Amino acid sequence: MFKKVLVANRGVIAVRVVRALRDMGIWSVALYEAGDRGSLHVRLADECYELTSPLGYMDGAEILDIARRVGADAIHPGYGFLAERADFIRACEEAGIVFIGPPSEVVAGLSSKIGALERAQRAGLAVAEHSSQAFRPEDFDLLEAEAEALGFPLIIKACAGGRGRATRVVRSPKGLKKAVEQAHAEAKIVFGDDRLFLERAILPCRFIDVQLLGDRYGNLVHLGERDGSLQRYNQKLLAEAPAPNLTAEQRSQVLGMALDIARLFNFQGVGTIEFLMDREGQFYFSEIKPRIQVEHPVTEMVTRVDLVKEQIELAAGKRLTLRQEDVRVEGWAMQCRINAEDPWNNFLPSPGVLRRFRLPGGPNVRVDTYGYSGCEVPVRYDPILAKVAVWGQDRSECLNRLRRALQDFAITGLQTNLPLYQRILDEPEFIRGEYTTQLIWGSWKTRPAQSPPELLRDLAVAAAIAYVMRHRAVRPTVPERFQSGWHRSPRW
Secondary structure: OOOEEEEOOOHHHHHHHHHHHHHOOOEEEEEEOHHHOOOHHHHHOOEEEEOOOOOHHHOHHHHHHHHHHHOOOEEEOOOOOOOOOHHHHHHHHHOOOEEOOOOHHHHHHHHOHHHHHHHHHHOOOOEOOEOOOOEOHHHHHHHHHHHHHHOOOEEEEEOOOOOOOOOEEEOOHHHHHHHHHHHHHHHHHHHOOOOEEEEEOOOOOEEEEEEEEEOOOOOEEEEEEEEEEEEEOOEEEEEEEOOOOOOHHHHHHHHHHHHHHHHHOOOOEEEEEEEEEOOOOOEEEEEEEOOOOOOHHHHHHHHOOOHHHHHHHHHOOOOOOOOHHHOOOOOEEEEEEEEOEEOOOOOEEOOEEOOEEEOOOOOOEEEEEOOOOOOEEOOOOOOEEEEEEEEEOOHHHHHHHHHHHHHHOEEEOOOOOHHHHHHHOOOHHHHHOOOOOOOOOHHHHHOOOOOOHHHHHHHHHHHHHHHHHHHOOOOOOOOHHHOOOHHHOOOO
């Protein structure tokens, strides 16, 4: 087992990994930029070192140099940044430092999104229609012609990313040029690679993830599925496990497809196979995420498997001791991504200092966060501030617990998307578990909220009190004890 591991990330996932390393008795090394000096992952780690490169957490050469200097056995990339960079993984391998994730050849094979889709298609698996080539900024004419051939609506995706960053849904030719320009720019900033490809959109659809574990000896298991259909700009806001309203046949089909795809690519480590499910119940392979995902806590809660610990042990060369027949999905779990942004102002980022930060608690409530009172939330990075995950014996209990947990939060100093979830959880489609990726699309924000009368009454009272306090006239008075003249006495 490793003795010292460097965590090449920041924020929520860095805190999660540092805590896992401490649980395992492994010395942890944190990295930070100047603005992250006071971050929680820096405070919790056993050692910490400042990044001086303007590339920050994307500078693989500096990170590898620090790992050599401190004598780290391995590097954990978290998610994002260097987690899916085959060139960085290869550099780690050449330096004799273990990369906690799949080998470079596996990641290189998966990093070609078009190649991965075509390989799966040749194996007889259903995939969404997609472009046959990647496009750079100077290739817009070719991209436009390909878009017309595929037809609208379509999805613009980054070759080096997934369905989150640098992804755009385009519903008509009119919005294509602007969306492409934005996607190119974001892909270059986030991934260092501005190549894009196109995919025919399947709308409406559900987004189903299957969590996998695999060792280097060919052993492979799944840990059930998650539903990540509740999204904004193709970034998952809420995830739940198991996926609601799947038939036993559909569940068996998607889990079997996930194992087939993982074997096709010789997958190793901890990763996720992502599928789209159309309204007829047909599954389409989307991509493989060869890393830990933001949504991993919901799988951990229903299976009681520590995925980060498993990931570290698999990278250290241990055999997978978990057998498929040992996997038990019990109860229901949901997770919300708490972002520092204003959902009612076009999701404008809301950086600042956390003045008050009270977290929810109680049975079966988990919060992963880097925040604390006095913590600074930067503008430079993804606005994720915390993840709250809850477990219940069934979906109804889980949903009620999630409502309570969200209401228990008290955050001041910046805006968050907490009010958005409080509305989503009251949507009839979500309560029935019949929602798709289109739940919060279009005119959703303008529809009247389904709020109980008691809540509307309390909000009206609070608004009235706030109005009076803000507009009342200030009338200074002299305290009665100062009107007698005793304070002028020479004895005092």
